[in-house]
Amino acid sequence: MTSNLRISPISLPDNRARHIIEQLLDGSGITLNGSASHDIQVFHPDLFSRVLRHGTLGLGEAYMDGWWECERIDQLACRLIRHGLGDRAHPASKRLLYRLQSGLINLQSRARAYIVGEAHYDLGNDLFEEMLDPTMCYSCGYWKRADTLHDAQFQKLELACRKLQLTPGMRVLDIGCGWGSFADHAARHHGVEVTGITISREQAELARQRCAGLPVDIRLEDYRELEGSFDRIVSIGMFEHVGHRNYDTYFRTVKQLLTQEGLFLLHTIGSNVSRIRADPWIHRYIFPNGVLPSAMHVARASEGHLLMEDWQNFGPDYDPTLMGWLANLDTHWHKLAHRYNERTRRMFRYYLAICAGAFRSRHLQLWQVVYSRYRQGRYDAPR
Template identity: 65%
Template sequence: MTSNTFDNSNTYRDSRSRRLIENWLEPTGVTLNGNNPWDLQIHHPDFYSRVVRQGSLGLGESYMDHWWSCERIDQFIERVLLANLGERAHTRREKLVYQLQTSLTNLQSKTRAFMVGEQHYDFGNDLFEAMLDSTMCYSCGYWKEASTLHEAQVAKLDLAARKLQLEPGMRVLDIGCGWGSFAEHAARHYGVHVTGITISREQAELARRRCKGLDVEILLEDYRDLEGRFDRIVSIGMFEHVGQKNYRTYFDTVERLLAPNGLFVLHTIGSNNSTIGADPFINRYIFPNGVLPSVSQIMTPTENRMVMEDWQNFGADYDRTLMAWLGNIEAAWPGLPYDERTQRMFRYYLASCAGAFRARDLQLWQVVFSKRRAGRYDAPR
């Protein structure tokens, strides 16, 4: 094959791929090299074939490689999802490989549980301190009456505390305590003893410093290894790392550790359906082995063992939370010791997730469970 023949073949392939992408985008109002903030500006001729071949992973990686840009990635993703094009982001090969992995392997086993901590949560406390507010909450804020990110995060922490009906002296378990946000809030304002667990060494170290002098114990431990008895249990932004093969084990653990009259608050991102899948970009670069649960996947393993007392959805608030994080990290980036590719990775991750929540493709649930306690339960809002 001559060089000209090869070049012509590449040109035909790229032209065909471009037409295919333009057809996909037609119902979204997104234009290639257009003038709207949600339009894509293409900087590399192989962008089209890469996205057709690799789907969502190719879209995200090509952004990291500066093959395209977009003033408002969040608006671009929102439009794509509202046009029901999300399924096109997953190639046949990617779906097949993921199905084989999830059927043959427990991706969230005890031996693999620390992977997400090492890859993402241990990325660097300096980066997360710049991105988050002073509570160091890395989960959705509650914006009902808040006007700032800090107010929204404090409101979220206190909402969970009030749902738990905390009283001084209670023993509280925080599964997936992060940098100690809830542990610090509950111990300081409600006078309870908190045991927090995390699988991130960086998180554990900072959480211990932040909770110094409070009745808080921070452990670097997997939830499956826990022993003891707790009056209340909370889990904020951790259930996404449990995985469908471990849901029953997770709730077995909660039931075993929770006192007879105890309450459990589960705060988790949720999926609109029960299909087991993961966005390949998020899975590779942000949260390896993460799986979002559906309503039925949460409820099925709790049947005949716990009472679902309350279910609140404030997923729309995650859009505003993510955009606040994005604004923080963009403003702080010149002073952070990371390269431009890492910046573009975080920008794409935060903005695309904001668009997904805005399109209501993702949800955020706070669910309250009890162990068949007597009497009425009125959830605060």
């Protein structure tokens, strides 16, 4: 890992905050200023009190500020979660604040729908082009028959197409089309017509360029504004931005847009527990207003709207996907350093690494769920 920072570990002060942190880490295998790749190297004496005050938000911001380093943050995150420090690292005040906000305000309303696009996806297409593979997929790859990131993303796209049973001439809606990955693949390899929607201007611009000459229509639009009728609908990596107060609206909208014999594929990160929460650091710096659904959330929200045909979990595949993005970011950062500062680099490294650790620990899942409005006979999903 390369870094512009020139810092070395300090002698840790023997204070109460440090003692509390060491007690919390006891049994995790993580040592302060240790020699293992997952150990934390401390560069600022106030790190401990900052983490105790602000939990994961303080830990993430301290890393962005250069207060600590770790050779393998992914391994560190995995150990912390397996040690049971995930929820305990979120101060009660932060959890309460998010619950109050999400309870009183629809954080993912139409008026607020474009916030995450402007804050994250519009950072710059050049950054994502260097970080992602040539498909520009910004979601979990499918590694069952893949050895490289590019192969895994191709296999994911093809898996979705096969589950949707695409045939030439079908009208397909892609809710949250990103940079046009699925639209390009489905139109090019399966001969379908695709309408893709995104809430990111940067994504829409690049998606239109990538899909030029194909029967693909890319729109800057919220899913609640859509009209029309589609034979197939797909949503890959977008449901995490819908929010629990809008789940019913989301599934009702999909039902209204789907033909009677249609199929819908939902691809989403999932939480093991049915609690409305968000990691404070991710919420502030990566995906504002995002919230992960549980299996119960998905099942309850879709009940009465659509018929569930298949549910597949390949959450462990997100670990190598994220590590592939991290490797790309490190390898190609020299092409981006003139536009983005060191704090942005550390923010992205931290985000990718802690998420890899979360999936490795099985704290998070990745689900593909296939629905129909009505289907006579059996549905067999490919694997």
